[in-house]
Amino acid sequence: MPTVSQDRPVSQLKFRDPAKARALADALERLTLRIGRAPVSVMHVCGSHEQAIAKFGLRATFPKGLNVIMGPGCPVCVTDVPEVDEAVVLAMQGVRIATYGDMVKVPGTVKSLADAQADGARVHVVYSVAQALALARETDEEVVFFASGFETTAVATAAVILRGLPPNFSVLSAHKYIPPVMEIVAEMPGTRVEGFLAAGHAATITGWGIFERFVERHRIPVVVAGFEPLDILAGLAKLLEVIHDGRPRVENMYPRCVTREGNLRAQEQLWRVFRPVGGRWRGIAHVPNGNLRLRDEWARLDARRRFRIDVTGVWDCAPSALVKDCVCGDIMAGIASPTDCALYGKECLPETPVGACMVSSEGTCRIWHQYGGHPDLGGMR
Amino acid sequence: MRARQLLLDQRISLKHGAGGRAMRALIEDVFVKGLAEAPVDGIGLSAMDDGAALRVGDRWLVITTDSHVVHPVFFPGGDIGRLAIAGTVNDLAMMGATRVLALTCAVILEEGFARSDLERIQESIRSTCREAGAVIVTGDTKVMGRGEIDGIVLNTTGIGLTERVVPDSGLRPGDRILVTGTMGDHGFAIMALRKGLELEGDLRSDVAPLNDLVACALAAGESAVTAMKDPTRGGLSSALHEMADKSGVGIVLDERSVPVSPVVAAAADLLGIDPLHIANEGKAVLGVRPERAERVLAALRSHPLGEQAAIVGACIAEHAGAVILDTGFGRRLLSEPEGEPLPRIC
Amino acid sequence: MCLGVPGKVLEVHGLVAIVDFWGLRRPILLDSVDQPVSPGDYILNHVGFAIRRIPPEEIGETLALYEQLLQEAGDDVMTADVRSEIRATGGESDHADG
Numbered sequence: 144m145p146t147v148s149q150d151r152p153v154s155q156l157k158f159r160d161p162a163k164a165r166a167l168a169d170a171l172e173r174l175t176l177r178i179g180r181a182p183v184s185v186m187h188v189c190g191s192h193e194q195a196i197a198k199f200g201l202r203a204t205f206p207k208g209l210n211v212i213m214g215p216g217c218p219v220c221v222t223d224v225p226e227v228d229e230a231v232v233l234a235m236q237g238v239r240i241a242t243y244g245d246m247v248k249v250p251g252t253v254k255s256l257a258d259a260q261a262d263g264a265r266v267h268v269v270y271s272v273a274q275a276l277a278l279a280r281e282t283d284e285e286v287v288f289f290a291s292g293f294e295t296t297a298v299a300t301a302a303v304i305l306r307g308l309p310p311n312f313s314v315l316s317a318h319k320y321i322p323p324v325m326e327i328v329a330e331m332p333g334t335r336v337e338g339f340l341a342a343g344h345a346a347t348i349t350g351w352g353i354f355e356r357f358v359e360r361h362r363i364p365v366v367v368a369g370f371e372p373l374d375i376l377a378g379l380a381k382l383l384e385v386i387h388d389g390r391p392r393v394e395n396m397y398p399r400c401v402t403r404e405g406n407l408r409a410q411e412q413l414w415r416v417f418r419p420v421g422g423r424w425r426g427i428a429h430v431p432n433g434n435l436r437l438r439d440e441w442a443r444l445d446a447r448r449r450f451r452i453d454v455t456g457v458w459d460c461a462p463s464a465l466v467k468d469c470v471c472g473d474i475m476a477g478i479a480s481p482t483d484c485a486l487y488g489k490e491c492l493p494e495t496p497v498g499a500c501m502v503s504s505e506g507t508c509r510i511w512h513q514y515g516g517h518p519d520l521g522g523m524r
Numbered sequence: 525m526r527a528r529q530l531l532l533d534q535r536i537s538l539k540h541g542a543g544g545r546a547m548r549a550l551i552e553d554v555f556v557k558g559l560a561e562a563p564v565d566g567i568g569l570s571a572m573d574d575g576a577a578l579r580v581g582d583r584w585l586v587i588t589t590d591s592h593v594v595h596p597v598f599f600p601g602g603d604i605g606r607l608a609i610a611g612t613v614n615d616l617a618m619m620g621a622t623r624v625l626a627l628t629c630a631v632i633l634e635e636g637f638a639r640s641d642l643e644r645i646q647e648s649i650r651s652t653c654r655e656a657g658a659v660i661v662t663g664d665t666k667v668m669g670r671g672e673i674d675g676i677v678l679n680t681t682g683i684g685l686t687e688r689v690v691p692d693s694g695l696r697p698g699d700r701i702l703v704t705g706t707m708g709d710h711g712f713a714i715m716a717l718r719k720g721l722e723l724e725g726d727l728r729s730d731v732a733p734l735n736d737l738v739a740c741a742l743a744a745g746e747s748a749v750t751a752m753k754d755p756t757r758g759g760l761s762s763a764l765h766e767m768a769d770k771s772g773v774g775i776v777l778d779e780r781s782v783p784v785s786p787v788v789a790a791a792a793d794l795l796g797i798d799p800l801h802i803a804n805e806g807k808a809v810l811g812v813r814p815e816r817a818e819r820v821l822a823a824l825r826s827h828p829l830g831e832q833a834a835i836v837g838a839c840i841a842e843h844a845g846a847v848i849l850d851t852g853f854g855r856r857l858l859s860e861p862e863g864e865p866l867p868r869i870c
Numbered sequence: 871m872c873l874g875v876p877g878k879v880l881e882v883h884g885l886v887a888i889v890d891f892w893g894l895r896r897p898i899l900l901d902s903v904d905q906p907v908s909p910g911d912y913i914l915n916h917v918g919f920a921i922r923r924i925p926p927e928e929i930g931e932t933l934a935l936y937e938q939l940l941q942e943a944g945d946d947v948m949t950a951d952v953r954s955e956i957r958a959t960g961g962e963s964d965h966a967d968g
Contacts, residue, residue, distance in 0.1 A: 158932070161852045166940055191874075194796075200854030270795075271918035273899065274720035292917075295874070299919045302901035344874040347914065347922045370874065372853050377936045384942065396935065399928035400874075400914055408904040409921060494546055504796070513859045716894075722918075725894035790892035794875055 158373035167376035181208030189342035190505020219503035234264035241275035350405025426472025471498035601729030605648035621684025656733035693770035708799030732806035744823035748816035774843035
């Protein structure tokens with residue numbers, strides 16, 4: 144985009160200088176060579192990181208010996224089918240459902256919320272939980288907020304609950320908590336991940352201190368990184384540096400937003416409203432403490448306790464035969480990539496998704512497809 | 525093909541009107557099939573260009589038709605009336621017919637529609653016609669019951685004459701890609717009005733008739749202007765993909781040279797939406813042979829509607845149908861927009 | 871879903887701030903930010919809530935961090951003109967490119 148004169152301090156918040164990016168990409172190459180064993184595999188666990196990488200074409204700048212894997216960092220993608228079914232059943236019962244855009248197209252056992260909407264259910268796409276609240280204030284009817292997102296987004300839900308809700312508003316929580324799944328990936332047999340790039344905005348809330356125990360236990364370094372192109376390249380470079388020097392530790396490359404203890408006020412809000420519960424993540428199986436559910440004192444606001452949600456009727460229907468070939472689970476665990484899937488780009492497309500990875504704007508398959516199916520233009524040169 | 529059949533769901537949904545792949549599939553498989561092969565000396569339905577061109581003597585009669593269902597009806601920078609006239613005038617201009625012979629305008633109103641709103645829209649239609657040097661010669665009016673239609677629908681048909689038809693399929697390797705100004709203005713202006721986004725700022729639609737601007741470009745470039753299209757629904761991405769596909773070339777687009785206004789760039793960042801996928805209603809994309817590209821650019825820039833015109837890319841022989849984006853950091857394929865992420869915006 | 875985007879606070883009314891994002895204004899809720907926020911501050915927005923007040927001195931520090939990283943990654947191989955490019959812009963940021 145052509146330059147337009149702007150407030151200097153504001154423009155400093157955009158870390159996008161191509162010259163610096165080139166220098167950092169060169170550094171990545173040197174660091175990879177210095178480590179001396181290829182490929183070096185590192186994992187990030189944030190859909191927004193993958194989005195930024197794809198959008199800026201950064202994969203084309205990664206050296207051949209570096210394998211940057213997207214792990215289970217798409218909260219919509221890891222929302223399990225029964226959770227979607229709960230929302231669909233509520234919607235079909237006539238309850239108004241408000242949710243973030245991505246959730247609307249995620250396939251449940253039989254249908255998605257979008258399908259339910261086409262069948263006459265009232266499903267509202269909102270851009271913020273505050274908008275869902277505004278919706279509830281305009282009507283006497285029950286409004287359920289089907290809440291998706293990781294801990295960063297759960298803070299907003301918690302804040303809104305603590306402000307006080309109108310009597311007709313309740314929350315169906317599909318919020319997830321990321322740190323436990325890093326443990327799962329680190330413990331998977333055959334995992335080759337040598338380092339993690341941690342999501343900068345989740346860490347803004349939780350602080351980077353929570354990764355110290357993980358690093359001690361698994362001896363795998365963690366670098367917290369932001370989302371501008373330079374943030375990502377510098378984060379990866381730091382990670383390679385730490386991998387090379389053999390002293391696993393946590394490093395914070397996003398100090399403008401992340402501190403060791405994090406945002407204590409937001410944490411207090413988060414844990415006052417939610418408690419971590421073990422649950423299934425789609426494709427990954429059980430993640431202890433991976434799901435966020437409303438605490439008992441908020442039972443009145445918990446849609447699961449407020450309504451009778453009977454999903455058994457939905458489960459009587461057989462899921463689509465294509466689901467058998469879907470490898471979203473492996474993709475989310477980082478052991479397969481979209482091109483390893485027989486359905487990717489053929490039966491499974493953004494407009495006809497089979498698995499959740501193709502539905503969400505943060506899903507690996509969706510991002511790869513959206514940015515042209517060849518994220519590094521590998522097949523194209 | 526399996527994927528295509530899947531695209532043809534049993535029910536029409538909003539994505540089918542969005543200008544992307546679903547809509548093209550619908551048109552090809554439902555509308556064009558069986559209708560297309562009436563003998564036509566010229567460009568007919570199967571070409572799916574901006575309009576049709578029929579040979580009349582030594583010239584071409586260009587015809588185009590459009591229905592307009594934008595909501596809200598009034599928006600910063602314009603309204604449905606201006607949109608309807610500019611849209612049709614521009615479709616004619618994109619095929620090379622910059623002198624409009626005549627327009628028709630049919631309106632379908634919902635019972636209860638405010639008369640004052642209708643008059644405001646009519647005034648807009650009149651002034652846009654004057655700007656374009658076009659005249660409405662016939663029309664139609666219908667009223668439907670409350671709830672049977674959403675406010676107002678306009679349909680316009682335009683007729684023009686031209687010595688040379690500029691198709692959207694004429695790109696050749698080496699041609700430069702030019703845009704006449706900033707991208708994404710209209711779509712983001714409409715989006716900002718959606719309840720719940722709470723975005724305030726100077727987002728204005730760019731809706732404007734371009735026939736005079738295009739006439740300047742054609743005078744400067746003549747037959748070196750090989751293809752033209754207006755990037756409406758689906759934005760620059762949609763237009764380039766269609767042009768590349770129909771022309772059998774690839775396009776390399778330099779993201780940093782695509783003009784985007786700062787406030788649109790801000791909206792894009794905030795909403796996570798790419799301005800290259802968002803509708804424009806007062807812009808054109810041109811393919812120009814390299815030897816005339818600078819001359820056409822200068823002609824565009826000397827016109828009030830083309831001050832921000834820029835050369836943004838070039839055509840290549842490889843990767844036919846693909847649009848490759850050079851982001852400044854690396855390269856990636858520019859995707860086609862899919863489906864309808866918003867309510868009807870044009 | 872709105873990503874974490876930084877913006878400049880124009881006004882504060884209790885727990886609501888009017889924030890400017892490069893020319894666009896939006897109300898942002900301040901329930902969850904852990905420091906007092908005043909007009910002129912920069913905040914990080916996530917789905918309509920400020921989750922961080924970005925201290926201005928951190929921006930310069932971040933750029934210094936990148937420089938340090940580049941140096942540690944191997945001066946010897948870096949080409950002279952790239953280094954001087956960075957030196958020329960060091961401390962200032964990237965001009966508004968994008």
